[in-house]
Every structure is written in C-alpha cells, then in structure tokens.
Amino acid sequence: MNGCARRVWLNQRRDPANAPPIYLCDECHFCRWNDQCHTTAEAEKNITLLNGMSRRAWESLTAAGITTVDQLLSHTVESLCQFNGIGMATARQMHTSARAIQNGDAILLAPVPDELRRPHLMLDIETSLDFGNEGQPWSFGWSDVQGNLQAMIVAKYFEGDHLLLPDGRRVQIVEHYTDAWRMLAEYAAAHDLKIYHWSGFDASVMKQTAAPDVVEVLSPRMKDLLHIFKQTVMLPVRGRSIKKVAAYLGYAYPPESDYRQAWNDYQLWMLENDDEALARAMAYQLADVEAMLIARDWLIKRNA
Ligand code: SF4
Known part of the structure; x- marks a missing residue:
C-alpha cells in the first residue's frame, strides 16, 4: 500500500x-x-x-x-x-x-451487436498462482449452447473423467489444460459458437497455453464481452469488472470469494481431497459465468 x-x-x-x-x-x-x-x-x-x-x-x-x-x-x-x-x-x-x-x-451509447442474440458460449478461466506456473489454467467455467453452466478442472493424477461435488455439481476432469482448450474448441466448432469472455485475459491466456491448431480454431471465435459492454453502455458506478457490473445488476457472488480463495480451495482439494473446498472454488468460477450471462441478458433487454 x-x-x-x-x-x-x-x-x-x-x-x-x-x-x-x-x-x-x-x-x-x-x-x-x-x-x-x-x-x-x-x-x-x-x-x-x-x-x-x-x-x-x-x-x-x-x-x-x-x-x-x-x-x-x-x-x-x-x-x-x-x-x-x-x-x-x-x-x-x-x-x-x-x-x-x-x-x-x-x-x-450504441446498439448491442446482433451476434450477441445468437447462440454462444460464455467462458471464464482461473489460472495458477504458483510461482513459475503463473498463467496456466486450472479451471474452466462456461455456459453451453443451452445456457447450462459447465465446470472443468485440470487434475493430472485423478482417476476418471469427472466427479460429483457435495452440492451435486458435475465437474469434468482433464489431465492437462491443453485438453480443456481442445474440448472447448471442438464444442464451439461443432455448434458454430462465438465464445464470450470478460476482458482480454482469457483470450491472451488461450493464445499462450492452447496448442497451435486449437488457437487457430478458437481465436476467431473469442469475443471480449467487456469491450462490447464499454461500447454500448455506461453504468452509474465506477469500474467495469464483472463483479462490479454484476453487483450493479443485483447479482450476488458467493460471500468472501475471489480468485485467490478459489486457487487455495483447489489446492486444498488436490492435497486433501476436500470436495467441499472444490465446491467453493467451482461456485466462484461459475459465478463469473453466470454474471456474464446476466450482463448479456440485461444488455439485450435494455436495447430492446
Ligand atoms: S481513499 Fe479511503 S479507502 Fe481508499 S485508501 Fe484512502 S482511506 Fe482507504
């Protein structure tokens, strides 16, 4: 400070x-x-x-x-x-x-782009805070073509391809983050979807951590929803983080949750198999996705 x-x-x-x-x-x-x-x-x-x-x-x-x-x-x-x-x-x-x-x-400030009214996918990722591994994705949250929230995490030594959390949430498991990017690319290509994310962070991480052929598929599909938000509306609050925007729109994140806590909870799950901790991490991860869906719906409604 x-x-x-x-x-x-x-x-x-x-x-x-x-x-x-x-x-x-x-x-x-x-x-x-x-x-x-x-x-x-x-x-x-x-x-x-x-x-x-x-x-x-x-x-x-x-x-x-x-x-x-x-x-x-x-x-x-x-x-x-x-x-x-x-x-x-x-x-x-x-x-x-x-x-x-x-x-x-x-x-x-401007009309909402028509493509926001077409089927698409909302994506948010969390990345490692470990010294030396910073920027490597460990969690992927997204909404599928029906708008359902989906969660996927990276866990190299996990046996199986998914687990069920105590709250009933299904979490897909992949061995490496490159697998996660590939699955997303295949899903987006199969349904011809744009992929919205908040700020340039997710697209930048994707370019650095996905395989080159996957980057080629994902790059033209990834769209910065924050950029669209800035061009189309000014809220009567300072800041445009998704948390700020969501709070203005009346959406409440899980209490005391942020990216550091989510990372700590993920570590706790990895070290001690603490499913409650992973459930907290996923609740935060998916809150980001849900907040983006709410921001999109609000934008479309205000522009109707
Ligand atoms: S402006 Fe207020 S909240 Fe910000 S650092 Fe100063 S005292 Fe703290």
Whole structure:
C-alpha cells in the first residue's frame, strides 16, 4: 500500500469531516475505510466515482475546485481537455459517466451487436498462482449452447473423467489444460459458437497455453464481452469488472470469494481431497459465468 493521506488521517482518528479528499484506487480494496469512503463519495457524487478518472486528472480537477459530478457537468467536454491528464476521449468518458451518476441510471451509447442474440458460449478461466506456473489454467467455467453452466478442472493424477461435488455439481476432469482448450474448441466448432469472455485475459491466456491448431480454431471465435459492454453502455458506478457490473445488476457472488480463495480451495482439494473446498472454488468460477450471462441478458433487454 502506498500512503493514502486520507487513510493516515482516519487511522489517527481525526475528524472525518476535515479528512483529505477521496481518490478511489486499487489500494482501497485492501483498506478498512473502503466502505466508508465509497459511501461518502456516493453521497457527495464525488468525481472520484467517474470512469476514466486517473489520479493526474483527479488532482488537476480537484486543484481547480471541481470535486463533484455536478461541478464537472457544468463544463463542456471540450473545456475539460484543458486539465492535466484529460484528452478528448477521457473527457467524453468522464462526462458520460457523470451524467449516468447524476441520473442514477445507465446510459446507452450504441446498439448491442446482433451476434450477441445468437447462440454462444460464455467462458471464464482461473489460472495458477504458483510461482513459475503463473498463467496456466486450472479451471474452466462456461455456459453451453443451452445456457447450462459447465465446470472443468485440470487434475493430472485423478482417476476418471469427472466427479460429483457435495452440492451435486458435475465437474469434468482433464489431465492437462491443453485438453480443456481442445474440448472447448471442438464444442464451439461443432455448434458454430462465438465464445464470450470478460476482458482480454482469457483470450491472451488461450493464445499462450492452447496448442497451435486449437488457437487457430478458437481465436476467431473469442469475443471480449467487456469491450462490447464499454461500447454500448455506461453504468452509474465506477469500474467495469464483472463483479462490479454484476453487483450493479443485483447479482450476488458467493460471500468472501475471489480468485485467490478459489486457487487455495483447489489446492486444498488436490492435497486433501476436500470436495467441499472444490465446491467453493467451482461456485466462484461459475459465478463469473453466470454474471456474464446476466450482463448479456440485461444488455439485450435494455436495447430492446
Ligand atoms: S479507502 Fe481508499 S481513499 Fe479511503 S482511506 Fe482507504 S485508501 Fe484512502
């Protein structure tokens, strides 16, 4: 953590009303004041909530006395470009984000691509956090052509091709992640499906870890749903991680779950055959897929 002046102030139990201004950043996720700062920022309609707001832009705007969404909206997009760290694209993004927050509702920017209405597959993967094996997939969650959630994990020494978790979930087992990519490629090709994923991460990992002939099949099919989301809608919240978007749309992830916990649970299953731990990991994995399905449905409905 770097030294957030506000955090130091609050930790010293000084008067919150006079605390240094809020700049929300990655550091906030690990800060005990996170909820309080978010609540305050939302109540103030603070510019730190805007998508596209870099620290440099925030410092420049704050120094000029522009700290709220209403104040920012009193400036034109063009005039925002005079501030440090703000070009035309950023100014447009911040202006739209400010209008969404001011209205308390999403703003549609463009029609949803027609291909999103055709049958497709949603994919999310989890990758190893082991030193030396970073980026190697250990889990694949996807929705099949009927929209059913499917889970597959890598386990080299497992006897059999699947297991049933205590919650009844079937998990397919493959010996190596290249097998998983091949199976996905065969499924997508057999049903002529696009494969949607959130951000460029999954496609980038695929290119690095699938066999060359599989990369050839998968590459033209993989589509970044986050990119489509950014082009078609602005939500009245900061951030576009699938968790943020899902939370805005009312979807709740399993409590206390994240990619680190899922990795730890997978390790626990590998070492101690703890099926409950694997069930937790799969619940997180499939929540990502379900959240993408919900985001897609919402996009289509808003565009109807
Ligand atoms: S939540 Fe963020 S802005 Fe608030 S005190 Fe912590 S680090 Fe600073």
